[in-house]
Amino acid sequence: MTLLSADFHAYAAERLEDRSALLAPLSEKIEAALAALETEDERALMRSYLGTLPLTDVFDTPLETLASFARQSALLRAESPWCCDVPEDVFVHFVAYPRVNNEPLADAWPVFRAQLGERLAGLDAEAAVLETNYWCCETATYQASDGRTLGPLGVLASGDGRCGEESTYLVTALRSVGIPARQLYTPWWAHCDDNHAWVEAYTGDGWHYLGACEPEEQLDRGWFTAASGRAMLVHTRLFGDFGCDFERDAHLLAREGSQVIVNLTERYAPTVRLVVRVADASGAPVEGSAVRLQLVNEAGWRDIASLVTGPDGSASIVVGEGTLRVAASIGDTLAEKIVDTSRDHDVTIVPVTAAEQPGSWEDIDVHAPSDHPAPSRPLTPEQAAAGRARKREADAMRTRRVAGLVAKARELAHACGRDDETCLPFFEHAFANAGEVARFLGTDDGADRADLLSTLTTKDFRDLTANVLEDHLAGARLAHADALSYLAREGVDDPGRAEDLYRRYVLCPRANLEHLSAYRAFIRERFDAGQVAGFVADPMSVWRHICATTSLDVRHHVKKLVGTPVGALVSGQAGEFTRRALFVAICRTFGIPARVNTVDLGAEFFRAGGFVPVERPESGADVTFASEEPLGYFHDWTIARLTRDNAPSGAPRLGFATLDLWGKAEFEGGVCHVELPAGTYLVTTSARLPSGDSQVAERLVEVGEHGIEGADGPVELVMRHPDVSQMLEDIAVEPFMLADGSGDPLDPSSAATEGQPIVTAFLEPGMEPTEHLLNEMREESARLAEAGAALLLVLRDEAELTDPTLSRTLPVLEGVADVTVAFDDFSELPERLARRMFVNPEKLPLCILATPEGGALRGRYAAAGYNVGTVDLMLKLMALL
Numbered sequence: 001m002t003l004l005s006a007d008f009h010a011y012a013a014e015r016l017e018d019r020s021a022l023l024a025p026l027s028e029k030i031e032a033a034l035a036a037l038e039t040e041d042e043r044a045l046m047r048s049y050l051g052t053l054p055l056t057d058v059f060d061t062p063l064e065t066l067a068s069f070a071r072q073s074a075l076l077r078a079e080s081p082w083c084c085d086v087p088e089d090v091f092v093h094f095v096a097y098p099r100v101n102n103e104p105l106a107d108a109w110p111v112f113r114a115q116l117g118e119r120l121a122g123l124d125a126e127a128a129v130l131e132t133n134y135w136c137c138e139t140a141t142y143q144a145s146d147g148r149t150l151g152p153l154g155v156l157a158s159g160d161g162r163c164g165e166e167s168t169y170l171v172t173a174l175r176s177v178g179i180p181a182r183q184l185y186t187p188w189w190a191h192c193d194d195n196h197a198w199v200e201a202y203t204g205d206g207w208h209y210l211g212a213c214e215p216e217e218q219l220d221r222g223w224f225t226a227a228s229g230r231a232m233l234v235h236t237r238l239f240g241d242f243g244c245d246f247e248r249d250a251h252l253l254a255r256e257g258s259q260v261i262v263n264l265t266e267r268y269a270p271t272v273r274l275v276v277r278v279a280d281a282s283g284a285p286v287e288g289s290a291v292r293l294q295l296v297n298e299a300g301w302r303d304i305a306s307l308v309t310g311p312d313g314s315a316s317i318v319v320g321e322g323t324l325r326v327a328a329s330i331g332d333t334l335a336e337k338i339v340d341t342s343r344d345h346d347v348t349i350v351p352v353t354a355a356e357q358p359g360s361w362e363d364i365d366v367h368a369p370s371d372h373p374a375p376s377r378p379l380t381p382e383q384a385a386a387g388r389a390r391k392r393e394a395d396a397m398r399t400r401r402v403a404g405l406v407a408k409a410r411e412l413a414h415a416c417g418r419d420d421e422t423c424l425p426f427f428e429h430a431f432a433n434a435g436e437v438a439r440f441l442g443t444d445d446g447a448d449r450a451d452l453l454s455t456l457t458t459k460d461f462r463d464l465t466a467n468v469l470e471d472h473l474a475g476a477r478l479a480h481a482d483a484l485s486y487l488a489r490e491g492v493d494d495p496g497r498a499e500d501l502y503r504r505y506v507l508c509p510r511a512n513l514e515h516l517s518a519y520r521a522f523i524r525e526r527f528d529a530g531q532v533a534g535f536v537a538d539p540m541s542v543w544r545h546i547c548a549t550t551s552l553d554v555r556h557h558v559k560k561l562v563g564t565p566v567g568a569l570v571s572g573q574a575g576e577f578t579r580r581a582l583f584v585a586i587c588r589t590f591g592i593p594a595r596v597n598t599v600d601l602g603a604e605f606f607r608a609g610g611f612v613p614v615e616r617p618e619s620g621a622d623v624t625f626a627s628e629e630p631l632g633y634f635h636d637w638t639i640a641r642l643t644r645d646n647a648p649s650g651a652p653r654l655g656f657a658t659l660d661l662w663g664k665a666e667f668e669g670g671v672c673h674v675e676l677p678a679g680t681y682l683v684t685t686s687a688r689l690p691s692g693d694s695q696v697a698e699r700l701v702e703v704g705e706h707g708i709e710g711a712d713g714p715v716e717l718v719m720r721h722p723d724v725s726q727m728l729e730d731i732a733v734e735p736f737m738l739a740d741g742s743g744d745p746l747d748p749s750s751a752a753t754e755g756q757p758i759v760t761a762f763l764e765p766g767m768e769p770t771e772h773l774l775n776e777m778r779e780e781s782a783r784l785a786e787a788g789a790a791l792l793l794v795l796r797d798e799a800e801l802t803d804p805t806l807s808r809t810l811p812v813l814e815g816v817a818d819v820t821v822a823f824d825d826f827s828e829l830p831e832r833l834a835r836r837m838f839v840n841p842e843k844l845p846l847c848i849l850a851t852p853e854g855g856a857l858r859g860r861y862a863a864a865g866y867n868v869g870t871v872d873l874m875l876k877l878m879a880l881l
Contacts, residue, residue, distance in 0.1 A: 003077050004041045005088055011242050012044045015051025022055060022556060025570050026063075033063040037070060041077070045070035045096055052240035053099060054258045055556040056563035056578070059571045060517070061105045068107045069098040072176075080178025082125045082203075089243035090202055094180035099239050100168045101183055101197075102561050104151040104463065104515045109176035111153065116177055125203035126219060128179060133215040136170050137394040139401065140213050145459050148513040154463035157432035159402040163212070167197040170212035174201055182236045184209065184264060187304040188297040190232045190322045191368035191692025192838050193635075195297070196224055200236070207267075209374075215391060217383035220376055223835045228268040229374040230692065232295055232320040233304045236262050251316040256306065256648035257557045268374040269320045272341050276307060277314045277348040278328045285313025286330050290646075290653035291349070293317070294325040296366045296694045299686040300638035300658040301325050308649045323366040329653040334642070338364055361699045361718045368692030371731055392827065402431065409434035416442055426453045429461035439466035440473075448507065449473065455508035460516060468518045472509040475520025475589055479506060482591030486536060491609045501606065505593035511584035512596040514562040514577075522566045523589040532590050539594070539605040542586050543614040550574040550582075554650035576645065577601070583614065599659050600641065613677070620677035621707040624714035626670055631685070633665040637717055642680040656682045671714060676703045685719045690729050690861055692838060695720040724876045731859040733836060733850060736829055738794060738822035749852045751820050752790035757851060757860075757878045760792040762830045764844040765803030769866035773845050776871040778809040784871070785816035787878045794822050837862035849874045851881060 002009070016023075023030060030050060037043050049066045050058055058066075073096035076083055083095050098105055116135060120128045143160035152172040155161040161169060167183045174181035180202035188195045200207045203219070211222035228234060238244070238260040246253050251273055252263045265271050278289040291307040307315035309328075321342035328335050328349040335351045379387070406428055413419040413427040416438050423441060427434045441449050443466075452473055456464070483506045487498045509516055527535070535542050550568060552575050560577055565585035568574040574582055580596050580603040587594035593606035597613070604611040612618050631637050640656035647653045665672050684698040697718045702709040740746045752758035764770045777784065777791070784791065791813060800806065801821070813819045824830075834841040836859070837848060843865030850857040861877050863870045 002039070002041050002044075003074070004044055008048075008088060008092065008242060009040065009044045012047035012051060015240070016047040017051075019051050019055075019556065022553065022571070022573065023050065023058065025572075026058065029063055033067050037067060039074060041074040042067075042070045045073050048092070048096075048240055048242070049098065052258065053097075054239070054558045054561050055553075055571060055573055056558075056561055056567055057099065057105055059567035059573075060564045065105065065107050066098065069096070069109070072109050076178035082128060083178040083180060086180055086202060086204070090180050092242050093238050093240065094182050094202065095175050095178055097239050100171045101149060101164060101185075101237070102558070103149045103165070103168050104154075106151055106153055108152040108156075108172055111156070112173045112176040116173060120177060125179060125201075126208070128177070129174065129201040129203060129208070129210065129219065130215065130217065132173050132177070132179070133170060133210055133213070134390060134394055136166070136173060136213045137215050137391065138397045140166060140169055141395070141398060142166060142213065146457055146513060148457070148459060148515070150459055151463060154433075154459075157405075157430075158462040159398055159405070159431065164197045166212035167199050170199045170210075174199075179203075182207075184234055184236050186228065186231045186234050188232075188295055188302040189227060189230070190295045190297070190320065191227070191230045192688070193298045196227065198222060198224055198228075215387070215394065216379070217387040218377045218379055221379070223832060223841070225376045226371065226373040226836055227838070229270075229372040230320070230322075230369040231265060231269050232322050232324065232369065233263070233293075234265045234268050236264060238262060251318050254305070254307065254317075255555075257554050257559055257650075259558055261305075263318050265318055265320060269369060270372055271318045271320055272345050273316055274319050274324075274339070274341055275314055275316045275346045276309070276326055276328070277312075277346070278309050278330060278335070279313060279348060279350050280330055281351050283350075285309070285311075286328075287311050287313060288651055289313070289328045289330055290649065290651040291315055291326065291328045292647070292653070292655055293319070294327065295323065296684075296686055296696060298634040298638070299636055300634070300640060300684050301656065301682075302658070303655075306647045306649065308647065308651050320369045322369045323364075327655055329651070329655070332654070334654040340367055342367070342369075361697050363720065364696040364698065366686075366694040366696050368694075388828065405431040405434075408432075412438050418442075422450055423453075426450075426461060429458045430464075431462060433462050433464065436464055436466045437461060440464075440469045443470070446473075446477075448477070451503050452476070452507050452509070455504060456510065460510070464516060468516050469509065471518035471520050472507070475524065476507040478524070479589065479591035482536070483593065486591050487593065487606070490607055501593050505595050505606065506588045506591060508588075511581045511594075512562075512598070512601065514581050515564075517564040517566065519565040519585050520589045522569070523586055526569060527586075527590075535586065535590055536592060539587055539592050539607070540614060542592075542605075543583055543603070546574070546579050546582055546586075550579060554646070554648070559646075559648045579603075599661060599664070600657070601660075617678050619705045620675060621703055621705060623674050623676050623701075623703060623708060625665075625667075625672045625674065625683075625717055626714040627667060627672070627717040627719070628670060629719065630667050631717060631719065633661050633663075636687070636719060637683070637685045639665075639674065639676070640682045640684065641676075642682070678703055678705060683715065683717070685717055687720050687722055689722050690727050690838070693726075695722055724873070725880055727861055727873065728877055728880060729837070729860055729862075731837060733833065733848075733857040733859045735856060736833070738792075738824050740820075740822060741798070743823075746820075746822050748792055748822075749855055749857050751792050752818070752852050754852055755881075756788060756790055757849060757881060758790040758792060758857070759874060760794065760848045760850065762794045762824070762826065762833075762844060762846040763800070763806070765795070765800045765806050767844070769843070770845045771805050772866060772868065773847065773870060774805045774809045776869075778812050780871045780875060781812050781816050783875050784813070787875055789874075789878060790818040790820070792820050792822055794824050796826055797823060834862070834864050839864040847874070849877060 140155050150165045152169045155169045171181040185197045199212050200209045208219035254261045278286040289309040293305040294301040309315045324339050326337050333351045335349045339347050409427040412434050413424050418441050426437050430437045483502045492498045563578040565582045568582045583603045584594045603614045638658050640658045643657045681701050687695045738746045830846045831841040839862045847863045849861040850859050
């Protein structure tokens with residue numbers, strides 16, 4: 001007897017058969033893996049993985065790992081009270097599939113189930129979801145890091161992760177016990193910089209959202225409730241298409257390679273169905289045009305969705321209500337239009353003539369969706385108190401656990417005799433994975449072992465393995481002399497520089513942000529002496545070889561999921577990112593320094609004293625940008641290069657790709673120098689308003705061999721400056737309580753009369769940003785009194801009243817203004833209020849200008865962190881209230 005339907009069995013068999021030619025190199029292993037499974041349901045699940053997961057997963061993951069997922073999933077379907085009766089498509093996509101997003105694929109389920117099994121026994125689905133999230137909070141918390149996605153076991157080993165890693169962590173924990181779960185993702189916020197990922201869990205009555213590792217006593221709650229209600233796009237992804245009706249749901253479902261994007265925006269925000277029609281210069285519809293939708297984030301235009309037009313030249317999608325740039329590729333032409341979806345639901349994109357192209361700075365007003373919090377469940381006061389107490393307990397448990405991991409790592413370093421200042425950080429960065437560091441460092445006394453570890457990111461230590469590092473070290477040792485000889489040939493005569501280039505671009509196991517894998521021994525055996533000699537004589541021949549021997553069927557890949565070099569060589573399949581990683585791998589294996597350029601992610605090799613690209617023109621120029629004010633890259637301005645690539649659908653496209661010049665485009669003396677290859681660039685500046693809107697200015701520039709074409713001097717950046725009246729907001733602030741000096745509850749809305757401006761400031765005495773704010777309050781005390789504002793200064797405890805700056809400021813303010821000092825433990829309130837007002841939740845002081853209306857507060861403006869002139873701006877805003 002089977003628990004899975006005949007339809008699913010047929011689907012899985014059909015998908016595997018469709019891939020049979022691509023999987024031919026693994027055919028014998030696949031047959032053996034299927035034969036080793038015990039039930040037809042297990043085999044059907046295994047076939048679905050082999051037939052629908054990204055092809056890189058099949059070639060890069062041990063088949064036994066996939067078989068283990070199949071066995072566990074079949075058992076969960078039979079025995080788990082939380083998934084035995086859910087619809088089959090929900091089970092298949094959101095319990096059985098091993099992959100959540102782009103994390104390294106490993107069998108973490110047994111580890112998670114061992115932690116959660118007894119704890120969740122007897123709970124209903126909703127209670128089990130809430131309890132699982134408390135466990136996640138006990139073991140992990142948020143920490144910003146690089147763009148590589150750490151796997152769930154890496155997060156468990158270290159105790160922290162980005163939001164994408166936290167959400168993958170929670171989804172993995174829930175699926176491990178049979179609770180259907182999915183990661184939701186907004187590619188970019190429209191109303192503020194950054195993006196976010198969270199989780200939905202299926203509890204029998206439908207899907208409910210929650211913040212990963214951010215437990216509450218109710219589902220359908222999270223700090224992002226308000227933000228998600230302003231999203232332009234929210235989606236989840238499937239790694240198979242079982243049960244999908246693309247004809248019926250074309251505006252909600254999109255194929256992106258081997259994955260299906262499921263548009264869930266309407267669950268959170270007001271939406272429209274946007275229809276995009278693409279026509280050529282004669283007005284005829286263009287079929288197969290790659291259409292990209294972009295919004296402004298981090299001072300540049302960012303992709304949020306990719307569409308392909310049908311036979312009638314149109315495509316549709318559900319999006320939020322705000323400003324988008326809609327760009328379509330029409331042959332060799334890029335056609336664009338700025339669209340406000342709150343007004344325009346049906347747009348036609350046609351090529352523009354050269355005369356219509358902007359030749360100077362053009363202003364664009366970009367509107368973010370209006371404030372509209374997503375549906376949310378309220379908490380009772382008792383639930384709120386209980387949740388805070390449990391959260392504090394979970395935080396304390398995690399802090400103790402992580403401290404213990406670090407202490408054990410240090411002990412291990414000492415026991416290995418590797419607790420010197422060079423090697424001790426390697427153990428500390430590894431946390432629970434420190435044993436692998438010890439295994440690698442303890443094999444021999446070679447100084448190059450520490451050299452290799454020094455090339456890794458701090459995140460790498462959490463999930464590296466000694467076996468992978470041994471492959472790289474052994475291969476690099478064989479290539480060391482060849483690398484120095486190559487560098488000498490290319491003009492490097494300084495031994496110190498040569499060794500540094502060897503360490504960074506030959507010894508280093510990483511090309512960019514791919515998951516670490518062993519490949520050097522395999523590559524050495526793959527190529528004969530004649531091929532290697534050709535590679536060393538002309539490294540461009542490595543790239544030509546890769547292009548000649550690998551292809552890509554986009555239906556079986558995920559565009560940005562980088563496959564391993566070994567998997568690419570065995571399968572003969574490699575997308576653009578995998579090809580670049582493979583190029584670097586082959587070059588480094590044979591002593592040719594190579595890298596992926598972090599600015600534009602292009603592959604490069606060392607030649608004649610510097611790195612040269614393999615995919616784009618070498619010619620370029622030093623371009624100078626000028627500004628009277630110090631502008632920050634990714635905060636105030638960006639540069640994007642016109643490139644040709646393939647959309648996730650495989651359709652060829654043109655478009656502007658933002659360059660990553662973070663830390664490389666700094667202004668000194670009013671100018672900034674950037675080395676740019678020849679090409680067409682879009683320079684964008686953006687001023688973000690408190691409403692979430694942006695005032696954008698942009699211009700096109702052509703870079704030739706000698707600099708900007710048609711320009712004698714630097715490119716003068718134009719930054720727009722909003723009017724004071726545009727800084728006002730009107731946001732309903734959720735009621736909150738503080739404590740007065742006696743410890744009694746204090747309602748902030750009662751600290752001012754109806755309509756009276758009230759400034760609530762969460763202070764951090766002794767820290768420079770708070771010192772500046774207090775000094776401004778003291779200097780502007782007379783104007784504050786004239787404005788009739790109430791001041792509510794919030795501290796952590798009475799000890800902070802002794803701060804010298806606060807001690808000087810309070811008597812001045814108390815003499816002229818209505819001042820109240822209140823207290824809070826800052827455990828969650830400042831962050832919650834900052835997120836509600838859409839300012840940085842990680843910075844203090846938090847200063848909120850509000851007006852009491854009907855017993856509640858209406859937020860009118862907020863600032864967080866160091867902002868010169870905050871008090872002056874608030875006084876100007878008070879005059880407009």
